[in-house]
Amino acid sequence: xxIAQQLAHQHTVELTPTAPFLFDATFHKPDHFPSADTxxxxxxxxxxxxxxxxxxxxxxxxxxxxxxxxxxxxVWAQEPLPQAGRAAMVTEIRYRYNFxxxxxxxxxxxxxxxxxxxxxxxxxxxxxxxxxxxxxxxxIAIVLQNATVRRSVAMLxxxxxxxxxxxxxxxxALYCFWTPEExxxxxxxxxxxxxGYRARSVLRVTQAFAAGQLDEHTLRAASYSEQRSTLxxxxxxxxxxxxxxxxxxxHHMDEMAHISPWxxxxxxxxxxxxDPDTPVDVAELIAWFDANFAPWRWLAVHYVWEDLxxxxxxxxxxxxxxxxxx
DNA sequence: CATCAGGGCCCTG
DNA sequence: CAGGGCCCTGAT
Numbered sequence: 406x407x408i409a410q411q412l413a414h415q416h417t418v419e420l421t422p423t424a425p426f427l428f429d430a431t432f433h434k435p436d437h438f439p440s441a442d443t444x445x446x447x448x449x450x451x452x453x454x455x456x457x458x459x460x461x462x463x464x465x466x467x468x469x470x471x472x473x474x475x476x477x478x479x480v481w482a483q484e485p486l487p488q489a490g491r492a493a494m495v496t497e498i499r500y501r502y503n504f505x506x507x508x509x510x511x512x513x514x515x516x517x518x519x520x521x522x523x524x525x526x527x528x529x530x531x532x533x534x535x536x537x538x539x540x541x542x543x544x545i546a547i548v549l550q551n552a553t554v555r556r557s558v559a560m561l562x563x564x565x566x567x568x569x570x571x572x573x574x575x576x577x578a579l580y581c582f583w584t585p586e587e588x589x590x591x592x593x594x595x596x597x598x599x600x601g602y603r604a605r606s607v608l609r610v611t612q613a614f615a616a617g618q619l620d621e622h623t624l625r626a627a628s629y630s631e632q633r634s635t636l637x638x639x640x641x642x643x644x645x646x647x648x649x650x651x652x653x654x655x656h657h658m659d660e661m662a663h664i665s666p667w668x669x670x671x672x673x674x675x676x677x678x679x680d681p682d683t684p685v686d687v688a689e690l691i692a693w694f695d696a697n698f699a700p701w702r703w704l705a706v707h708y709v710w711e712d713l714x715x716x717x718x719x720x721x722x723x724x725x726x727x728x729x730x731x
Numbered sequence: 732c733a734t735c736a737g738g739g740c741c742c743t744g
Numbered sequence: 745c746a747g748g749g750c751c752c753t754g755a756t
Contacts, residue, residue, distance in 0.1 A: 546739095547739095549738060549739085550737095550738080550739045550740070551736090551737055551739050551740080551750085551751090551752095552737070552738075552739095552751090552752080553737065553738080553753075553754075554738070555753085555754085556737090556752070556753065556754090557738080559753095560752095599751075599752065599753095600751075601750070601751020601752055602740090602741095602749090602750045602751050602752095603750095603751075604751085606740085640740090640741085641739090641740065641741085642739095642740085643739055643740045643741085644739085644740090645738080645739060645740085646739080646740090665738070665739080666738090667737090667738050668738080729738075730736095730737065730738070730754090
């Protein structure tokens with residue numbers, strides 16, 4: 406069992422994302438399943454982070470506005486961070502949270518768009534991001550596969566409880582991820598966590614990282630097609646998972662190579678207002694996104710999608726409820 | 732109770 | 745390149 410760690414506050418850094426920056430819609434995605442390494446309330450996000458072998462607790466506090474963004478980042482840890490590591494950590498966080506995304510051309514292209522314009526105005530400054538490492542995203546992608554949300558939550562929690570570590574900081578108790586090197590498990594041991602056939606995927610992906618078969622920072626600098634093929638080479642990682650990763654981790658805002666059946670139904674209703682039970686062909690959907698949203702297909706759909714799920718957070722959206730399996 | 736499909740992917744033919 | 749199988753679970 407993991408040992409709970411009490412972290413002490415180390416220091417606070419000021420962060421300034423590019424404007425416009427919308428704190429809450431960037432730091433909280435109502436469509437994401439709740440995972441025990443993070444929590445959010447308006448203006449604040451708590452997040453654990455595995456970095457340079459350290460287990461960190463991060464607290465982001467909004468101290469700015471959309472047009473003059475400013476965040477205070479509290480770093481909690483057991484040991485003081487070396488001074489040199491601090492700057493590198495800020496660089497890493499800027500990357501992961503997509504703080505340097507230039508939204509101006511996107512805003513300009515779609516501000517007058519009949520459907521997208523008003524949504525863009527409502528969520529101006531929102532951006533996709535992923536707070537964790539590529540490895541950590543892959544684990545999440547694996548537990549998402551072929552499961553209801555409820556079950557994905559249970560699987561990730563079981564993994565955290567067995568291989569992660571519970572960190573206490575700023576009044577929160579959140580799990581921190583394990584590293585590939587730390588997960589010395591057999592397929593059978595993983596199966597005990599009731600993750601089923603995904604045990605093999607978790608194991609093989611973990612081994613690939615531990616063996617140095619791929620490296621996140623190297624991959625960031627690689628071409629889109631190289632990133633895609635490297636990810637697809639991982640056992641248990643297919644087109645659906647890769648699509649999310651290319652957008653959320655590698656920030657490809659025009660990603661739209663794959664649409665899975667459940668998304669196809671929701672897109673059909675959202676963009677064509679047709680019965681989700683007789684959805685628009687995937688090829689037709691992609692062609693339409695091409696014609697209307699390129700070269701920002703992912704980002705445009707992200708805005709519409711998040712807008713929908715924020716609505717749902719406030720009040721159930723009748724047609725949507727049966728299309729998402731909780 | 733039994734059956735089935737799921738917020739995919741692998742493997743086979 | 746189409747289709748069956750896979751861990752489990754909740755829905756029917």
